[in-house]
Amino acid sequence: MANLTFFKEHRILPLESGPPVRIGVVDMPDPEILSHLQVLYQSPIECVPLAPGVVEEGLERAARALLSGESDLDLGMDPEELSKLEQEVTDERSDLDVTVQAPVIRMVNSLIADALGRRASDIHFEPGEDEVTVRFRVDGILHPIRTYTRSLHPAVVSRVKIMARLDIAEKILPQDGRINLRNVGREIDVRVSVVPTAHGERVVLRLLDKGTLLSLSQLGLSQAHQDRLAEMLRRPNGILLLTGPTGSGKSTTLYSFLQTLNDPATNIITLEDPVEYKLDGISQIEIKPRIGFTFATGLRSILRQDPDTISVGEIRDAETADLAVHAALTGHRVLSTLHTNDSIGAVARLMDLGIQPFLIASALTGVVAQRLVRKLCRCAGRSPAPDSLYSVFPDARGVVSEVGVPLGCDACLKTGYHGRTGVFEILTVSPALQNEIVKGYDEGRFRQVALSEGYQPLRANAIEKIAAGETTIEEILKIL
Numbered sequence: 001m002a003n004l005t006f007f008k009e010h011r012i013l014p015l016e017s018g019p020p021v022r023i024g025v026v027d028m029p030d031p032e033i034l035s036h037l038q039v040l041y042q043s044p045i046e047c048v049p050l051a052p053g054v055v056e057e058g059l060e061r062a063a064r065a066l067l068s069g070e071s072d073l074d075l076g077m078d079p080e081e082l083s084k085l086e087q088e089v090t091d092e093r094s095d096l097d098v099t100v101q102a103p104v105i106r107m108v109n110s111l112i113a114d115a116l117g118r119r120a121s122d123i124h125f126e127p128g129e130d131e132v133t134v135r136f137r138v139d140g141i142l143h144p145i146r147t148y149t150r151s152l153h154p155a156v157v158s159r160v161k162i163m164a165r166l167d168i169a170e171k172i173l174p175q176d177g178r179i180n181l182r183n184v185g186r187e188i189d190v191r192v193s194v195v196p197t198a199h200g201e202r203v204v205l206r207l208l209d210k211g212t213l214l215s216l217s218q219l220g221l222s223q224a225h226q227d228r229l230a231e232m233l234r235r236p237n238g239i240l241l242l243t244g245p246t247g248s249g250k251s252t253t254l255y256s257f258l259q260t261l262n263d264p265a266t267n268i269i270t271l272e273d274p275v276e277y278k279l280d281g282i283s284q285i286e287i288k289p290r291i292g293f294t295f296a297t298g299l300r301s302i303l304r305q306d307p308d309t310i311s312v313g314e315i316r317d318a319e320t321a322d323l324a325v326h327a328a329l330t331g332h333r334v335l336s337t338l339h340t341n342d343s344i345g346a347v348a349r350l351m352d353l354g355i356q357p358f359l360i361a362s363a364l365t366g367v368v369a370q371r372l373v374r375k376l377c378r379c380a381g382r383s384p385a386p387d388s389l390y391s392v393f394p395d396a397r398g399v400v401s402e403v404g405v406p407l408g409c410d411a412c413l414k415t416g417y418h419g420r421t422g423v424f425e426i427l428t429v430s431p432a433l434q435n436e437i438v439k440g441y442d443e444g445r446f447r448q449v450a451l452s453e454g455y456q457p458l459r460a461n462a463i464e465k466i467a468a469g470e471t472t473i474e475e476i477l478k479i480l
Helices: 004-010 031-041 052-068 079-088 098-117 150-163 223-234 250-261 295-305 318-329 345-352 357-363 387-392 431-438 443-452 458-467 473-479
Strands: 012-016 021-025 045-049 122-127 131-138 141-149 175-183 186-197 200-209 238-243 268-272 283-286 309-312 333-338 364-376 381-384 402-405 417-428
Touching (some): 021 098, 031 045, 098 131, 098 141, 098 200, 131 150, 150 186, 150 200, 223 250, 223 364, 238 250, 238 345, 250 268, 268 295, 295 318, 318 357, 333 345, 345 357, 345 364, 345 443, 357 364, 357 431, 364 458, 364 473, 417 458
Parallel strands (some): 021 045, 238 333, 268 283, 268 309, 309 333
Antiparallel strands (some): 186 200
16 A cells, blocks of 8 residues: 555545545646556556545545544445355345444445545435346436345345434335435535335435535636626625526525625525535525425515525425515515526516516516536547537537537546536516516517627527537537
């Protein structure tokens, strides 16, 4: 094993014992360093790009662990150990006994650590007729990682249930829970969902790393969009809405807004379903619809808590919409989300929920519509823009001359993509647009006025990202 000084000198953080051995790096190591590590570990080396702070924090953690014996997520289960463990466990054994407990703990910890190392957002344990498949969702795409025999699965599920403080004897009803763990010095929240299937219990872990929360400048917004959003967030009252389908990144953007507004001089209260990331200095409330504690009932209560900013996870019904709009009209800054195809559709949606046009015109500050696309990895190539681009996006002619081409490397799991970015459109409700809402809303006319004032639809921002080499035509076509 190379010593800690070597890793600090070259800013390398060991992640997984492999094979292949996975290491976190700030900059790609010299070939001589990689060769040295390959000889040392007798294994191929896979490099994962990490932020300097993550590597430094992880190495400091390792140094403290050497002195104190403090343990972190154990990464050490190789394929031979897994095979041996599978042979030891039978289908009839549902509990963790003394001989199986430690290896199963190591296996589950190893999978979670591997998922974090690969930037996965979710881990899926999917039982089939003969074996269980483990898949990681990375950048929105599920990737098969490994399989193990069904005989081992009851022990794995029991381990996850113990970590999440669930009932290990309950195998008929679905269960939800939460795990708090630590990995290379970072606190990780894990949301757990267990549901029964024909072949056994299916488990999904949602990994929530507070360290991955993004600022406004990291969302993929253009400078013009950042400036418009900053101006809207500075307004002390009014409602700012985020729209888009499930999985479009609305929650991430909403947390970014909250971090931007978070200040000791303000009182921010959120209503969430559920609370995903815990933010210092903000009062976060988790609604519980099963017992009648909904967004609407919660909103009534927090209006008596002297809030400056109110965040409502989603406007789902007429009652919540009415309360949110009236809160905005009575001097509060309100943030929330809606399910509409674009930002202009939010006006019609609020009307559908029974809000009078004059109230919408007075309360609505702006609307942000967004989608998520995968970003090209650093290994991407470039090629001349194909004619098919201009047939799909005629307005790209003269704007896009070259496009990015996904190639694939170890850092991007051979996909050609690494990370995701947002595609945005931002509607600022100006006096002219307020007048269009009040005098008799017509979406076509409203859109023309917005365009005349500089509104750009999603496809315009999408073309900009293709031109900049951030993403590909194929990714854009998935969202438009």
